[in-house]
Amino acid sequence: MFLNDAKMWQVKDMPERPNGLFDARYRAFLETVSDVRAQLHRYCARMTGSRLDGEDLMQETLFEAYTKIETLDDARRLKPWLFRIAHNRCIDFLRRRDARERAESAYSDDIGVVVAEPATTDAHRAIERLVGHLPPKERACVLLKDVFDYSLEETAELVDSTVGGVKSALSRGRAKLADLPAEPTGEPSRPLDPDTARLLQRYIDLFNRHDWDGVRGLTSADARLRVADCFDGLIRSSPYFVEYERNPETLTMEFGAIDGEPVLLVLFQRGDQWQVAWPVRVHVAGRVIDRIEDYYACPWVIGNASESDLKLMTGPVVLRGA
Secondary structure, eight states, X not given: OTTTTHHHHOOTTOOSSOOEEOOHHHHHHHHHTHHHXXXXXXXXXXXXXXXXXXXXXXXXXXXXXXHTGGGOOOGGGHHHHHHHHHHHHHHHHHHHTXXXXXXXXXXXXXXXXXXXXXXXXXXXXXXXXXXXXXXXXXXXXXXXXXXXXXXXXXXXXXXXXXXXXHHHHHHHHHHHHHHSOSSOOOOOOOOOOHHHHHHHHHXXXXXXXXOHHHHHTTEEXXXXXXXXXXXXXXXXXXXXXXXXXXXXXXXXXXXXXXXXXXXXXXXXXXXXXXXXXXXXXXXXETXXXXXXXXXXTOHHHHHTOXXXXXXXXXXXXXXXXX
16 A cells, blocks of 8 residues: 555655644655654664654654655565664764764774674663663664664665674674663753743743643744644644643643653643653743744653653652553
8 A cells, every 4th residue: 555655645846844734645644654653763762862852853754754755666665764764864963963972982992893692682671771872873783783673784774884884883882881880870960041940930830720822922923833743833823722722631731851851741630640641842042932842642752761761840750651
């Protein structure tokens, strides 16, 4: 079905990014690739060290794939093709962030190639948590081979290397992982400046009172909103707060952190407990909110987080579905 319908996804004069509400054709494409999205997110999140940055890169990956779907001539290659796009997006992201130099500086460049065994299934989660300590190529090879079970040949194709290059990267990466402490130290929390913290607390207070006019008053005239799988455009052109008002669930918003990054967390009430449902990123510039990113349609962002990765400022975390 996927290949037979490939031409239906081809759209002439495609914009660089979706603008406003996503059209039905793009949302249908997202549904078509839904089975692979959680794995794509895991890969992007571990490559970048951030679940939210990983989700943003996955969204970019899917839109790029949508615009190029006519170039895929074998449906069996869909998953590795998406991983290849995601890998390239991650590498570009890491280069922009200058992470390669920081990661490389933690280790000597003259570490030799040593014999190291691949991880067992039970060790996959530990690898995912520690792999951020590795340089990008080693990180990618260890994730693809030892966590996602790609062959050496497939991994080499995905990272644009040779089998020999992948073997070397795997040996270096596995050796470095073996020398790390059993438990990751984690990223230090990134504190907010007092003005930003007060503004976000005001946003939370107004949100929890459903004072949507008050919330809008905290945003700039050209503030942008991105809601995964749904909308990317100006807040003033969106039904964003109307949708929250219509939500039949009992919900609240609180300060929290995910992977050490301060975020706002939406919680649903389940009996006598509040469960974290999804995070919201709110960006502040010039003492006004200029961008909101809402991850309500991305259950994998919270679903694969542990209590040590996710923090509430007011008490213990209860994960959704726990």
